[in-house]
Amino acid sequence: MLLFFLSSGLFLGWSLGANDAANVFGTAVGSRMIRFKTAAIICGIFVIIGAVAGGSGTSETLRKLGAVSALSGAFTVALSAALSIFVMVRVKLPVSTSQAIVGAIIGWNLFADKPTDTSTLIKIIGTWIICPILAGMIAAVLYIIVRFLVNRSRLHLLRQDQLTRYGLIIVGAFGAYSLGANNIANVVGVFIPSSPLHSLVLPILGTFSPAQQLFLIGGISIAVGVATYSKGVMETVGSSVVKLSPLAALIVVMAEATVLFVFASKGLDSFLISHGLPPIPLVPISSSQAAIGALVGIGLVRGGKGIHYSLLGKISLGWVATPIMASIITFIALFFMQNVFNQTVIAPEKATVEIQLKEPGKVKTTDTLTQSKKKSASQSHNDFHIFPQKYRSHPIIKVIPNSFNHLMNVKRLNKETVCPGFFCLLHGLFVRKTG
Amino acid sequence: MALMQNLTKLLIARIDEYLDAISEGMIVFQQGLEDYLGNRMTDFEERMAMVDQYESRADKLRREIENQLYSHSLIPEMRGDVLGLLEHLDNIIDVAKETLTQFSIEVPDIPMELVEDFTKLGESSVKAGEELVNAARAFFRELSRVKDHIHKVYFYEKETDRITSNLRMKIFRRDMKLSRKMHLRDVAVHVAKISDEAENVADRLSIYTIKRSI
Numbered sequence: 150m151l152l153f154f155l156s157s158g159l160f161l162g163w164s165l166g167a168n169d170a171a172n173v174f175g176t177a178v179g180s181r182m183i184r185f186k187t188a189a190i191i192c193g194i195f196v197i198i199g200a201v202a203g204g205s206g207t208s209e210t211l212r213k214l215g216a217v218s219a220l221s222g223a224f225t226v227a228l229s230a231a232l233s234i235f236v237m238v239r240v241k242l243p244v245s246t247s248q249a250i251v252g253a254i255i256g257w258n259l260f261a262d263k264p265t266d267t268s269t270l271i272k273i274i275g276t277w278i279i280c281p282i283l284a285g286m287i288a289a290v291l292y293i294i295v296r297f298l299v300n301r302s303r304l305h306l307l308r309q310d311q312l313t314r315y316g317l318i319i320v321g322a323f324g325a326y327s328l329g330a331n332n333i334a335n336v337v338g339v340f341i342p343s344s345p346l347h348s349l350v351l352p353i354l355g356t357f358s359p360a361q362q363l364f365l366i367g368g369i370s371i372a373v374g375v376a377t378y379s380k381g382v383m384e385t386v387g388s389s390v391v392k393l394s395p396l397a398a399l400i401v402v403m404a405e406a407t408v409l410f411v412f413a414s415k416g417l418d419s420f421l422i423s424h425g426l427p428p429i430p431l432v433p434i435s436s437s438q439a440a441i442g443a444l445v446g447i448g449l450v451r452g453g454k455g456i457h458y459s460l461l462g463k464i465s466l467g468w469v470a471t472p473i474m475a476s477i478i479t480f481i482a483l484f485f486m487q488n489v490f491n492q493t494v495i496a497p498e499k500a501t502v503e504i505q506l507k508e509p510g511k512v513k514t515t516d517t518l519t520q521s522k523k524k525s526a527s528q529s530h531n532d533f534h535i536f537p538q539k540y541r542s543h544p545i546i547k548v549i550p551n552s553f554n555h556l557m558n559v560k561r562l563n564k565e566t567v568c569p570g571f572f573c574l575l576h577g578l579f580v581r582k583t584g
Numbered sequence: 585m586a587l588m589q590n591l592t593k594l595l596i597a598r599i600d601e602y603l604d605a606i607s608e609g610m611i612v613f614q615q616g617l618e619d620y621l622g623n624r625m626t627d628f629e630e631r632m633a634m635v636d637q638y639e640s641r642a643d644k645l646r647r648e649i650e651n652q653l654y655s656h657s658l659i660p661e662m663r664g665d666v667l668g669l670l671e672h673l674d675n676i677i678d679v680a681k682e683t684l685t686q687f688s689i690e691v692p693d694i695p696m697e698l699v700e701d702f703t704k705l706g707e708s709s710v711k712a713g714e715e716l717v718n719a720a721r722a723f724f725r726e727l728s729r730v731k732d733h734i735h736k737v738y739f740y741e742k743e744t745d746r747i748t749s750n751l752r753m754k755i756f757r758r759d760m761k762l763s764r765k766m767h768l769r770d771v772a773v774h775v776a777k778i779s780d781e782a783e784n785v786a787d788r789l790s791i792y793t794i795k796r797s798i
Contacts, residue, residue: 181660296797299727306666306724306796307599310659311592394661394796 151345154220155337155363157228159370162336164231165246166196166374169332171382172405172436173324176398177317178383185380191318192325192379193372199329199413200336200368201361206415206431207334208341208360213269215254216342218261218496223339225486225494226253229479230335236474243460243467245435246335248277252472254339256479261495276432277468280408281442288404288443289450295400313395320403327409329368334433337367343496397447404443405436438464595652599724602645602670606677607717609638610710610778613680617706617775620687621699632684639681646670665792672785673720676713679781683774692771693764701751705775708747712740712779719789723796730793737786744779748772 174188217223230249237244251273258265299309346359357365393401411417411429418429441464448456486492616631649670653663694702719733755768 181657303726305596306659306662307592307596310662311588314588 151220154224155340155366157224157231158337158340158367161227161231161246161250162333162367162370163374163378164234165332165336166371166376167378168374168382169246169328169436170196170325170371170375170379171385172440173328173402174317174321174379175383175385176393176395176401177321178380179385180395180398182314182317182395183321185383187318188321188383189376189379191322192375195322195325196329196371196375197365197368199326199331200333200364200371201329203326203330203413203415204333204364204367205360206418207331207413207433208338208364210269210273210431211250211254211334211338211433212342213266214251214273215258215263215265217254217257217339218343219493220340220343220345221486221492222257222261222483222494222496223343225482225492226250226257226339226479227336229253229256229482230475232482233471233475233478236478237467237471242470243437243463244471245438245467246332247433247435248467248471249475250335250339250433252475253479255472256476257339257483257494259476260480260483272430273432274468276412276430276434277438280412280434281438281445281464283411284404284408284439284442285446285449287407288400288446291400291403292397292447292450295396299396309396313399316399317395317402320399320406324402324406324409327406327413328436329371331409331413331433332436333364333367333371336370337363338433393444400447401440401443404446405439408439408442409434409436438467591652591656591658595649595658598645598649598652599670600721602642602649603673603717603721605638605642605645606673607714609635609642609677609680610713610717612638613684613778614706614710616684617687618703620684621694621702628684629688632681632688635677635681635684639677642674642677646674662792662796665795669720669723669785669789669792672781672788673717676716676778676781676785679774679777680713683777686771686774690767690771692767694768694771695758695760698751698754698768701747701754702772702775705744705747705751705772708740708744709776709779712737712744712782715740716782716785716789719786723789723793727793727796730789734786734790737782741779741783741786744776748776 170189170192174183174192177183178185178188217226227250230246230253233249233252234244234246237249251270255265255270257263304312340363341360344359344363346362348359349357349362351357412432412434414429415431418431422428441460445456445461448454483494487494612631612634616628616635619625619628619631650667653659653667659666715733715736719730719737722729722733751772752769755765755772758765760768
């Protein structure tokens with residue numbers, strides 16, 4: 150069942166692998182510097198490593214934006230993101246999976262009547278705008294350095310070719326790692342809050358968290374996309390769209406990979422925080438837009454000729470149009486999923502019971518805010534019965550099926566807990582609602 | 585990786601050998617011309633045979649380089665340009681060989697008063713060819729130096745044209761049979777053809793240089 154619901158995310162992963170791998174290895178393969186087979190193997194391996202090892206940062210940001218609480222809801226969100234990408238491609242507007250998934254999550258928030266964290270949203274949009282600019286700046290600096298070195302080094306053309314090949318493989322691997330780390334959130338990020346998986350303890354690798362298991366599955370789907378469908382895209386990118394020398398392509402991939410890495414690296418973020426520097430937002434970004442930014446950066450250093458500035462306008466339009474389109478499609482899709490297919494797209498709110506035993510006679514030390522959030526177990530239990538009636542007057546999309554939730558919570562309360570006699574003997578028996 | 589390293593080393597050596605063959609062929613051509621003008625026919629025949637050997641060696645090396653570049657997909661984005669450069673460089677030594685062969689077969693009767701002009705013409709034409717070889721070496725190793733050599737190729741080509749014009753004027757102002765005049769003119773034009781070929785290759789090389797810069 151999990152795999153069925155994951156299928157929309159895996160489809161997103163597959164399409165991401167088929168399209169975005171060209172941003173990493175496109176020129177190298179298209180210009181025959183590296184064979185497709187070599188590129189696909191390197192890309193597949195490093196995308197999976199990047200996804201499993203470094204995918205948590207961006208996923209956390211998406212979760213802050215909106216935690217899709219039901220598996221079928223997550224399925225619908227991912228499917229709607231994929232659908233909005235399809236629509237945007239049909240109307241020939243530049244589109245990114247990151248923008249589509251963010252829009253889809255906002256669509257879920259609207260449908261579930263959950264507030265969207267505006268600070269996270271601003272952080273995400275800000276990063277989208279900064280991403281191509283940063284990639285352009287990195288590419289421009291790298292281009293100047295590499296041009297200086299090549300002119301001074303007196304390397305033979307064939308030796309330069311040989312070193313460029315090695316460079317394309319190494320930088321391509323780094324790019325694939327960064328792509329996996331940054332973009333895996335787009336693929337399986339929405340499934341994390343509702344994942345039914347449990348932690349696995351593996352003999353050598355240690356604990357494998359449910360999120361990491363999802364990242365592994367998502368990473369494999371990207372790798373499959375690379376292996377099965379990216380060859381044509383790579384050859385098109387490498388041979389006809391933009392004519393780049395392999396060395397310039399190396400710089401573009403390096404700049405793009407650096408930006409993807411910077412906005413996905415938890416380690417770098419922690420390092421900056423520990424040194425009193427401002428943290429880096431860990432946000433899924435568009436590798437295509439980073440690549441375009443890098444190309445523009447190089448173009449400006451070369452004198453700014455041949456840059457199609459209208460393309461930059463189209464990208465800006467994509468920042469707004471894609472999330473809006475994805476939000477609308479997601480909202481409609483969730484409505485149909487819930488009311489036509491009778492699927493639970495919003496999980497019932499769970500109330501968990503927190504039991505604290507306090508020493509008799511000891512004064513409670515919890516602050517007022519915490520106290521206000523806590524209720525006695527009996528009160529909470531009564532609430533479960535009142536809950537459906539309370540929401541009876543609300544529109545259908547706001548009614549949360551409560552029976553399952555109630556049953557779960559009753560099960561959690563053992564006999565002693567629901568017994569008022571014993572309850573009176575316990576001092577710190579509190580109930581806390583969790584979102 | 586080691587295979588790639590060895591292959592690169594081998595090809596670099598082959599390209600250097602090829603350029604050496606062209607350059608040495610040019611020098612021997614000039615010596616052969618001087619031997620002919622100095623009426624040292626045995627030496628001339630020897631030089632002509634040497635130019636023939638250099639030309640054959642250059643052909644063999646060029647084919648080997650072409651095969652290696654294609655079979656191992658090396659310098660994919662520059663391969664066409666590099667092969668074009670090598671093939672056009674080969675034309676220069678072909679022209680040198682043909683010119684000496686023409687001298688050997690047609691045995692032009694060059695008046696003593698024109699020997700110095702023919703010597704200067706040969707020197708200038710060969711210098712254009714040599715500078716072109718230097719430009720080609722720079723194209724492979726030091727891109728920024730290509731312009732310096734190309735500029736000299738153009739200079740020597742113009743100089744060769746000037747010498748040719750003067751020589752033709754002298755030829756047609758002399759009291760000789762028209763057939764002899766035309767024969768001498770034809771020989772002079774053939775000697776100058778090396779610099780014309782060098783100019784053509786230099787034009788191509790300028791474009792290749794722009795394409796090679798990252």
